[in-house]
Amino acid sequence: MKKLIICLSGALLALSACQKGEINSLNTPVVGGIVVNPSRSDLFNLVTGAESGLRNNAGTYLDGVGVMGREQYRFSGSEPRWTTDMLGGGSKQLDNNTFYITNPFAARYQVARQCFILMQALKTTRTEVASDAQKKAFQGFAETLIGYQLLMNINMTDSNGARIPVADNANLGPIITNPGTVLDSVLKYLDAGKASLTGADVLFPLSDGFKDFKTAAGLLKFNRAIAARVHIYRKNWAAALTALNESFFDLNGSFTMGIYSTYSTNGGDQINPMYLQPNATGEVRVAHPSFAADILPGDNRLNTKTALRNAAVSSVGLTGNRDLTIWPTLSSPISIIRNEELVLIYAEAKIQLNQIPDAIVALNRIRTGHNLPPYAGAVTQDALINELLYNRRYSLFMEGHRWIDMRRYKRLNQLPVDRPGDDVWSRYPLPMSETNQ
Secondary structure, eight states: OOOEEEEOOSOTTTTOOOOEEEEOOTTSHHHHHHHSSOOHHHHHHHHHHHHHHTTTTHHHHHHHHHHHTTSEEEEESSOGGGTTGGGTOTTOOOOTTSHHHHHHHHHHHHHHHHHHHHHHHHTTOOTTTSOHHHHHHHHHHHHHHHHHHHHHHHHHHGGGOEEOOOSOTTSOOOEEOOHHHHHHHHHHHHHHHHHHHTTOOOOSOOOGGGTTOOSHHHHHHHHHHHHHHHHHHTTOHHHHHHHHHTTTOOTTSOTTOEEEEOOOOSTTSOOOTTOOOTTOSSEEEEEOHHHHHHSOTTOTHHHHHEEEEEEEEEETTEEEEEEEOSSOSTTOOEEEEEHHHHHHHHHHHHHHTTOHHHHHHHHHHHHHHTTOOOOOSOOSHHHHHHHHHHHHHHHTTTTTOHHHHHHHTTOGGGSOOOSTTOOOOSSOOOOHHHHTO
């Protein structure tokens, strides 16, 4: 958390090549040149770097929670810990000083740090560089990203805790081990971002991952969508519905509408870290066998998210025969949040508020959108929660939700254990680098 990667990109209309350099404190000449009397291009570079930073170690995060949530097997000839540590193989434990926690955890704080530098730079920005309304947009975007990045980290560590990001990098706050308290801090940043974006004017460019959301109104909808996710984690069902009404939620809209991280094969840019060639044998992602075994007949998510391999692949007692096809190319975007998740958030809040007819309408929107007939099961809260979790499992497959959903509904013991001695972990350890500060 004490280091920052700033991308000074020459291509501000897309996330392209970045020259990376570590900046250790706000007192260095490089940072000083940005935060004191910044130019418009300085501010643009900070925004572009922050957006680009959302992609750093995104693959490690998705792989990790996907393996622990028994959505996939990650076979790697060069990295056996995906099938040992992550699955609790034999006597294996999660290591607090290795890549699967230290890299994504630090990457999220690096983005937050960049956002704080942007906010500091705004304090000395001349009005001819950015008007007050334009400064509000920079501020609101930064606050939104800080909240979102903190959410990603507490998703990993849960009651092992996280630090609330602060502007003073030399005086970090304590580790907060109550995940509810951390989530409340996430909401504080998101609410601050909402206030800043209200009446703002966006001057800065964003990638096409924010297509249709590049204005202040669009970024406000993004902010409220993330807030709705947090509210269901906090069991604030009415607040989740309020946030949805301020977001881009559309019960009858496209499931894919939303915000994404973009990738490309352009020189210096990042390629999608989740893409692997179909039927590969060295580096492999295959759906957990339960994905196909548990799916309802006719559910098209079996074949839109996975594909049968030419031959099954096995490693250390584990076997899979369906490749992941969610990201079909090296340039495929990775979802940050999209409308299908918002429809499911709406359904969950309605179930929990016992507004059953509305919940069934939303669940049927998902079911019929995936070639299933309307829901005909028991009209009880428990039955509808089972239906909700089924649809979250298949609609949001490998988007980072299954493991968290099973944890928050206290169902981790329902995840399959494939080998004697394997474990289903409930949280990542806090990185050693955090405990040493």
